[in-house]
Amino acid sequence: MRNFTGLLINEWLKLSKKRSFFVAYAILVVVFGIMAFAFYKLSPEGVSSTVDFATGTIMLQAAGQLVPVLAVLAAAGSVTQEYRYGTIKFLLIRAQSRHKILASKYLISIVYALTLVVTTAVLAVAAGYIVYGGGAGESTWTDFLINVASLSAYSIVFVTLTFMIGILTKSNGAAIGIGIFSMMVGSLLVMLLSRYTITKYLLFANTDLSVYRSDAVPIEGMTLAFSIVVLLVYMALFLSVSFAVFKKRDIA
Amino acid sequence: MTTAKITNPSIVLQLDGLTKKIGGKAIVDGLSFDIAKGEVVGLLGPNGAGKTTTMRMIVGLIGMTEGDVRICGQSIRTSFEQAIRHVGGIIENPEFYPYMTGYDNLKQYQRMTEGVTDARIQEVTKLVGMQDALGKRVRAYSLGMRQRLGIAQALLHEPKLLILDEPTNGLDPAGIKEMREYLKQIAESEGIAILVSSHLLSEIELMCSRVIVIQEGKLVTVRSLGETEATKQKMLSISMQVGNAGQAQEVIGQTEGVTIAQTDSFTNRITIQLQHDRIPELVAKLSAEGVAIYRIEEVRATLEEEFMRLTGGNRIA
Numbered sequence: 001m002r003n004f005t006g007l008l009i010n011e012w013l014k015l016s017k018k019r020s021f022f023v024a025y026a027i028l029v030v031v032f033g034i035m036a037f038a039f040y041k042l043s044p045e046g047v048s049s050t051v052d053f054a055t056g057t058i059m060l061q062a063a064g065q066l067v068p069v070l071a072v073l074a075a076a077g078s079v080t081q082e083y084r085y086g087t088i089k090f091l092l093i094r095a096q097s098r099h100k101i102l103a104s105k106y107l108i109s110i111v112y113a114l115t116l117v118v119t120t121a122v123l124a125v126a127a128g129y130i131v132y133g134g135g136a137g138e139s140t141w142t143d144f145l146i147n148v149a150s151l152s153a154y155s156i157v158f159v160t161l162t163f164m165i166g167i168l169t170k171s172n173g174a175a176i177g178i179g180i181f182s183m184m185v186g187s188l189l190v191m192l193l194s195r196y197t198i199t200k201y202l203l204f205a206n207t208d209l210s211v212y213r214s215d216a217v218p219i220e221g222m223t224l225a226f227s228i229v230v231l232l233v234y235m236a237l238f239l240s241v242s243f244a245v246f247k248k249r250d251i252a
Numbered sequence: 253m254t255t256a257k258i259t260n261p262s263i264v265l266q267l268d269g270l271t272k273k274i275g276g277k278a279i280v281d282g283l284s285f286d287i288a289k290g291e292v293v294g295l296l297g298p299n300g301a302g303k304t305t306t307m308r309m310i311v312g313l314i315g316m317t318e319g320d321v322r323i324c325g326q327s328i329r330t331s332f333e334q335a336i337r338h339v340g341g342i343i344e345n346p347e348f349y350p351y352m353t354g355y356d357n358l359k360q361y362q363r364m365t366e367g368v369t370d371a372r373i374q375e376v377t378k379l380v381g382m383q384d385a386l387g388k389r390v391r392a393y394s395l396g397m398r399q400r401l402g403i404a405q406a407l408l409h410e411p412k413l414l415i416l417d418e419p420t421n422g423l424d425p426a427g428i429k430e431m432r433e434y435l436k437q438i439a440e441s442e443g444i445a446i447l448v449s450s451h452l453l454s455e456i457e458l459m460c461s462r463v464i465v466i467q468e469g470k471l472v473t474v475r476s477l478g479e480t481e482a483t484k485q486k487m488l489s490i491s492m493q494v495g496n497a498g499q500a501q502e503v504i505g506q507t508e509g510v511t512i513a514q515t516d517s518f519t520n521r522i523t524i525q526l527q528h529d530r531i532p533e534l535v536a537k538l539s540a541e542g543v544a545i546y547r548i549e550e551v552r553a554t555l556e557e558e559f560m561r562l563t564g565g566n567r568i569a
Binding site: 009097 | 308311312314332337344347349350352356360365405409
C-alpha cells in the first residue's frame with residue numbers, strides 16, 4: 001500500500017512540477033473575473049443573488065465547460081507524455097505491475113479534474129458574493145451543489161474516455177482532439193438522433209446529469225438512475241479496454 | 253508452462269528458448285544462454301539481429317512468444333515483480349522528465365521501489381559523479397550527464413543484473429573510457445552481472461569477459477575473451493620481419509611444431525604458427541643460424557574480424 005501511495009505522489013508531481021500547471025487555475029480565475037465584471041456592469045435579468053450567479057456560471061453551458069476541457073488536456077498527457085519523453089521504459093521496469101502504474105495515473109487524472117471542479121465552485125461563489133453580496137434569488141444551494149456534482153460526473157466521464165484514447169493511440173494530440181471533439185459533437189449528435197429511442201443508450205445522451213433538475217430530458221423516458229447506470233457501464237468498458245491494452249502492449 | 257530450474261546458484265540471468273514472433277516471423281528465435289554473478293557479457297549482432305528485442309524481453313517491456321527469462325530464479329513472465337526487482341536497466345537512450353531536476357527524477361524511482369533510502373541516492377550520484385548537477389533540470393543536461401544519471405537510476409535499487417543497451421552511445425572518448433572502467437569495477441566489487449550491447453566492437457572487447465553473437469535472432473556463437481588457461485596450449489600466429497626470408501624459411505622448415513603460414517620475400521615478412529612455449533627456442537635457433545630478426549609480432553584476429561566472419565558482414569535481416 002505504501003508503494004501505491006508512492007506511485008500516486010509520483011503522478012501528482014509529474015503534473016504539478018510542470019510550469020504550465022498553474023495556467024489551468026489561472027485561466028479559471030481570469031474567466032470568473034471577467035464574468036463577475038460583466039454581470040456587475042450588465043446586471044442580466046433572472047440573476048439576483050450569489051447563489052443564482054454561482055449556479056448559473058458553473059453550468060456546462062457557461063464557464064463550467066472549461067473544467068472538462070482543462071481536465072481532458074491533462075488526462076490526455078498522462079500516458080502519452082511517458083511515450084513522448086521515452087520515460088515509459090524506465091517506468092515499466094520497476095517492481096510494480098503495469099496495472100498499478102496505470103491505476104495511479106488514472107486516479108491522479110480524476111483527482112486533478114476534481115481540483116478543477118472545486119476551484120471553479122469556490123471561484124463561482126466568491127465572484128458571486130463580490131457582485132451580489134448574498135441577496136435572494138430563485139436558485140438554492142441545493143441547485144448549486146447538483147450542478148457541481150453534474151460537472152464532476154461530466155468531467156470524470158470525458159477524462160476516462162480521453163485516458164483510454166491516449167493509451168490506444170499513444171498520441172497526446174489525438175487524445176486531446178478526440179476528447180474535446182466528442183465533447184462538442186456529442187450533444188449535437190444526440191439532438192439529431194433524438195427521435196430514435198436507441199439514442200438514449202448513447203454515452204453523450206447521458207453525460208449531462210443536470211438535465212434532471214428540470215424535466216428537459218433529452219429523450220422521453222430517461223431517468224437519473226438510468227443515466228448513471230449507462231455512464232458506469234461506459235466507464236467500465238473504457239477502463240477495461242485501457243487496462244487490458246496497457247497490460248499487453250509491447251514497448252518497442 | 254514449466255521449464256528447467258536453475259541449478260547453479262551463481263546464475264543471475266537465464267534465457268531459455270526465448271522466442272519472439274511478430275506476424276509469423278521470428279525476430280528472436282530460441283535464444284538460450286546464462287550469465288553468472290560478476291560476469292560482463294557482451295551481446296553482439298548486426299543491425300536487426302534482435303539485440304534490442306532480446307533486451308526488452310529480458311526486462312519485460314516486450315512480451316515473449318515462447319520460452320522464458322529467469323532472473324535469480326524468478327520468471328519475468330509469471331512473477332514479474334519478484335524478477336524485475338533484481339534488474340537495473342537502460343534500454344537505448346536514458347530518458348528523464350526534462351522539466352524536473354535530476355534529483356526529482358531519481359526520487360521518482362525511489363518511490364517506486366521498497367527500501368531505497370536517501371543515503372542510497374547520495375551514494376549512487378557520487379558514484380557516477382553527478383552530485384553537483386543534481387539540482388539542475390534534466391532539460392539542461394548533456395547526453396553524457398543523462399547517461400550518468402541513467403546509470404545512477406539503474407543502480408538505485410542495488411540490482412543483481414544490469415541490462416545496458418548501447419551504454420556508451422553519445423559519450424566522448426573520455427566518457428566511454430570512464431564508463432567502461434566503471435562497469436568493470438561494479439561487476440568486480442559488487443558482483444553485479446552485466447549484459448551489455450554495443451556496436452563499438454572494440455569497446456565490447458575491452459569490457460566483456462564473454463561475448464554472445466546473435467544473428468537473425470539465433471545464437472551464432474559464445475566466445476570467451478581475454479587470457480584464458482588454455483593460452484599456453486593454443487597455437488599462436490606470429491609475424492616476423494627478418495633479414496632474409498628465404499634463409500629463415502629454411503631454418504623454420506627444419507624446426508618441429510612450427511608451420512609456415514605465409515612468406516613474403518619482398519618485405520621479408522614471414523608468418524608462422526606455433527605454440528607459446530616454442531617461441532624462445534625458435535628465436536634462439538634463428539639467431540644461431542645468423543638470421544637477423546627485426547620484429548616479432550603476434551597476429552591477433554580482432555573481435556571485429558571475427559564478428560564479420562561469423563555474421564557475414566552487416567546484412568540487415
